[in-house]
Amino acid sequence: MEIVFESLGPETVKALLGKKFSNRQIRLFSLSGIDGYAFNSAPYYFPKLVKQALEEATRGDDGIMYPAADTRLQLLAFHMLFHGEQFANLDDISSSKYFGELAILAQQAGQPCPVNIAQLEKRLHESGHFPSRDLIGFYSRNNPFVTQQYLRKEFKPGLATLFIRDFPEQTTLHEPIKNYLRKHFQVVAEGPITNELGTMVADQIRGGNWFVNQMAGEAPPIYWFVCYDPDPQRVTKKIARNYPTCDNMRIVTSKRHLRSLARDDAGETVRIVHASDNSDDAYENVRILGLEGNENIKRVVAGLRIFDV
Structure with missing residues (x-):
């Protein structure tokens, strides 16, 4: 059994569960995956989907809060695709083993029951709750189905997207960050994130998860870069264990260096920069930013593409 908590906190949840005996294994996850309550270092569910479930939940006759049937259907579809099983067909x-529950939820939601993988995926895509490729990268660890189904590699190493996050007390670092990236990469395009673009980027990139901690709340992206590295560095074995989808060591070293410049009042490192792990993730971010038509980006992408389209 998996339980995702938001504001109660793990200790409160544990106390509530401890009032009764159970022989079932229970795994706790936080909505954002912070404080160690994560799945492979990521949120168990797409955070936007969980927020929807919490906001619309109503109390049943048994006193338990239930999301709408359609949202529960999406949660189950998400679980089946990314945490459930290795589908034979x-x-x-x-x-x-989840099909019976899936059929019941579909009936309650007044929808046809998904009978194949494509229909499960379609349900999440239509609702805007299909996870981004970078989030899928975390789910793919030790999951051959997810890797084969969703992480087909289309680009050679060399493309990267980086984002400055909104930490108001760190604004003096914005120019040094820009200068560092211009020195170590070819910055193909860059710009601020505002208005509708900000909502779209915040919802889709980084799994829609820009949470810092319970005290600080969220730090969404406010500036973007699309970069090209003509000489990507081989990823070390140690880094590959922690970042299995990373394809360029320079991304890791740059991200770590830039984060080391930002410190909070306690002297702890602030994750002021978010970076894509590989060229494929970066190109998905390019599409989310609406930059596929940018001529400079198109030239770079054409040289990195493995497959003709």
Whole structure:
């Protein structure tokens, strides 16, 4: 059993669960995956989907708060695709141990029951709750199905996207960050994140998760860079264990250096910069930013593409 908590905190949840005996294994996850309550260093569910479930939940006759049936259907679809099982047949999921529950939720939601992987994916895409590629990268660890289904590599190393996050007390670092990136990469395009673009980027990139901690809240992105590295560095074995989808060591060293410049009042490092792990993640971010038509980016992408499209 998986339980995702938001504001109660893990100790309160543990205390509530401890009032009764159970022989079921229970795993606790925070909405944002912070404070060690994460799945492979990431939120267990797409945070935007969990927020929706919490906001719309109503109390049932048993006193338990329940999200709408359609949202519960999406949560189960998400679980089946990214945490559930290794599907033997992508075109027929009726043998899944979750199929009976899926059929019940679909009926309650007044929708046809998904009968294959494509229909599960479509349900999440239509609702805007299909996770970004960078978040899927975390789910893919030790999960061959997720890796094969969603992480097909289309680009050679060399493309990167980086984002400055909104930490008001760190604004003096913005220019040094820009200068560092211009020195160590070819900055193909850059710009501020405002208005509708800000909402779209915040919802989709980094799994829609810009949470810092319970005290600080969120620090969404406010400035973007699309960079090209003509000489990407091989990733070390140690880094590959922690960042299995990373394809360029320079991204890691740059991100770590820039974060080391930012410190909070306690002297702790502030994650002021978010960076893509690989060229494929970076290109997805390019699409989210609406930059596929940028001529400079198109030239770089054409040289890195593995497959003709």
